[in-house]
């Protein structure tokens with residue numbers, strides 16, 4: 001029997017708990033491989049400039065690495081670093097056998113072209129999964145290194161136990177780093193996928209029919225709670241710091257959680273999973289470099 005006007009609360013899709021579990025397993029795998037091969041997996045993190053938020057993320061990534069037995073090599077470059085200098089560093093890291101993964105924290109300063117930088121990274125070390133080679137592999141249904149945020153969202157969806165085949169999925173946002181690769185992930189999983197973006201005329205109508213919503217517009221509170229279909233799964237990729245210093249997402253959480261079947265919180269949802277999948281990708285790249293797959 002369908003219950004109308006349900007006021008029950010959604011199940012929380014707990015990204016922090018899933019992250020803790022996965023990072024424990026990844027740490028064990030890293031430690032076994034380190035013993036077997038005599039070196040630890042290595043991640044090089046490059047940050048250009050002094051955006052405070054970027055530095056916080058980078059610190060969290062380094063901490064995550066340490067705890068999982070991954071060596072991190074950090075390169076903190078001044079804001080006026082030239083593109084040529086950055087390309088030189090990437091070339092060095094591409095050839096460094098201690099380095100399995102390379103991450104250039106985005107955004108980079110305006111005088112540096114992010115596409116040029118991403119394309120300079122060896123696709124086998126592109127643990128962000130941003131290189132056109134890796135995006136193409138996902139599009140061709142032969143994923144290699146997958147983008148961390150969409151990959152993390154897929155792990156969260158798997159936690160609900162639902163079969164994605166034929167599910168009506170609506171992604172809000174068509175960015176290169178979330179919306180587009182998310183569409184490819186869901187398509188690979190057999191879902192029916194709609195991508196909404198700035199030119200979409202009837203966002204509310206799309207949301208209202210969605211069984212799964214991936215909110216990745218980067219607009220605080222864009223998705224109203226009343227739009228959510230009863231029992232839908234809501235994955236909120238948005239992250240915004242508000243007036244009182246706390247964090248919130250693209251979805252109106254309080255009202256949405258009255259209608260959704262499952263919903264990710266912000267913080268503690270997608271964010272921690274992004275870093276977890278970065279660690280997973282680094283270990284995957286390490287294994288490929290060792291020929292241990």
Ligand SMILES: Nc1nc(=O)c2c([nH]1)NC[C@@H]1CN(c3ccc(C(=O)N[C@@H](CCC(=O)O)C(=O)O)cc3)C=[N+]21
Pocket residue numbers: 056057060103104105106107128148239266267268269270271272274275
């Ligand atoms: N090359 C590159 N790769 C990235 O993956 C990348 C990037 N550049 N630039 C910036 C975005 C943003 N991003 C986040 C990662 C973790 C949290 C995260 O752990 N958030 C915590 C809260 C953290 C806090 O308290 O601020 C949470 O949601 O619970 C958030 C955001 C990765 N990004």
